[in-house]
Amino acid sequence: MKEFFKRRLTMAVLLLAAAPALVWWAFFMPCGTQLRLTDRTSGAVIAQWPAAAGDKLSLEIEHSFEHIPWYEFYTVTDDLHFNLDAIAVAGYxxxxxxxxxxxxxxxxxxxxxxxxxxxxxxxxxxxxNRFMKTFTLNGAEIFDFRSLPDASRVQAEIIMTRGYLFRG
Incomplete structure (x- = not known):
């Protein structure tokens, strides 16, 4: 009988010791990065995609009264920022x-x-919804800004995702 309780106590101690590791794995373990678009007014997530350092982004805009094309090219940096590499525009x-x-x-x-x-x-x-056009990630179109209401306040950021259970 004593052996039975000793085994139960040992099992209970092991489970209690493992619980913090399990919670960390499920909810807090860094597991990746994502490009996230959010509405700056409401904080609502508009869309998100897996993204990592070295990924290439581009934005297409129609600029000015003359409606000339404008392209911006970015690289995701090691510290998960956006580096503006180049601009291409049809004139000055x-x-x-x-x-x-x-x-x-x-x-x-x-x-x-x-x-x-x-x-x-x-x-x-x-x-x-007329002049801001598409957003691409590594050459693939991921978002069309014309799908949003005109004058939407939008933010793009690269975020660290956490928790094995919530990975994207």
Missing amino acids: GAGIPAEMDVPTRIEDGLVWMEDINSDFPTLHWITS
Whole structure:
């Protein structure tokens, strides 16, 4: 009888000792990173996708009264920020950074400004369902901003996901 209670006590102690590790694994263990779009007004998640350091993002916008194409190209950094690598735009005009001291070339009717290397911890937009177009991740279109109500306040960030049970 004594042996029976000793085994039960040992099992109970082992279970109690394992409980914190199980809770950590289920809810807090770092398990990946995601690109998350949120509504800055409500805090609601609009969409999210797996993303990691080194991933490439691009944004397509229609700019200015002349409706010229504007493209921004980003790389996710090791510290999970957005590095603005390049801009390609069909001309110079109001709002286009013509005085940047970066390599510039013209190709296929677009002015390319490269090696910009501007760091952004998050990206913020007030969207236009007419002028803000698509968001791509590693060459695949992941989101069309025209699907949002006009003048939506949107934030993009790379977040660490936690918890094995909640991985994306």
